[in-house]
Amino acid sequence: MSSKPAASFVNEASRQILAGGSAGLVEICLMHPLDVVKTRFQIQRCATDPNSYKSLGDSFRMIFRTEGLFGFYKGILPPILAETPKRAVKFFTFEQYKNLLGYVSLSPALTFAVAGLGSGLTEAVVVNPFEVVKVGLQANRNTFKEQPSTMSYARHIIKKEGLGLQGLNKGFTATLGRHGVFNMVYFGFYFNVRNIVPVNKDPTLEFLRKFGIGLLSGTIASVINIPFDVAKSRIQGPQPVPGEIKYRTCFKTMATVYQEEGISALYKGLLPKIMRLGPGGAVMLLVYEYTYSWLQEN
Secondary structure, three states: OOHHHHHHHHHHHHHHHHHHHHHHHHHHHHHHHHHHHHHHHHHOOOOOOOOOOOOHHHHHHHHHHHHOHHHHHOOOHHHHHHHHHHHHHHHHHHHHHHHHHOOOOOOHHHHHHHHHHHHHHHHHHHHHHHHHHHHHHHHOOOOHHHOOOHHHHHHHHHHHHOOOOOOOOOOHHHHHHHHHHHHHHHHHHHHHHHHHOOOOOOHHHHHHHHHHHHHHHHHHHHHHHHHHHHHHHHHHOOOOEOOEOOOOOHHHHHHHHHHHHOHHHHHOOHHHHHHHHHHHHHHHHHHHHHHHHHHHHO
8 A cells, every 4th residue: 555655646746846847948958148247237336337238128239249140059968968857856746845845834925935934045955066167158258169078068167166165056045035036936926826817728828828937937936036146146256366265155145246336236137037037937837837737638
């Protein structure tokens, strides 16, 4: 008897992991160029910098002109290597936390949000080393051919700065904040609103209903969590003075950015982030749901 629940759990977990991994891979391949642009905006410090981008369109033109088409795919290998297990962790842990919270007297609305927070914190632990490598590669403005490989850059970080919170795991608290807050809002909003808005019998309209709710979920979560994202990029990216660490911890970095550059600096890169994680968030949820349903049926 005991083998049946165990087998059932393994089958269910396998479906969640495969569907989550598929969702992550599709999303990163479609949306990575906007992630590069977002990171560039977040690490530039003032408009007087001759290398600063004046607008979203200017950033696309400059990157294409000076770095070529592949410039938009800088740092894509770390997220590809991380995205499949990362999204698998994201959706699998969300489902597990949601099941565990079923034993606690929380409202369904709060259960989705708390399960999302837990999944985001777990996801952050897995992904942070990959984020450190990705941000460093994205910040490099050399042409794609002149850029170090992902593995050589990772080895460089480990050799120079180690594996700890000043090396391959720097920006860890900011990553916890970024993923925890994002997933809390993302899952909480999506599932609560999806349960309120009536289901449509027409498959196309039902797809659009879910896509619209997913788009809103990703957009709202992006607006709320972007200060953590800016802090993470500053900590993990190149420091203003080489050899001198200015940005160390999450909240201190936020305070420094606010004092020196104003509140708007904490929202740098918001437009490309929304352009990526609005539709990207919808794509992830839809790929996950449809892949999961297909795996259940087959």
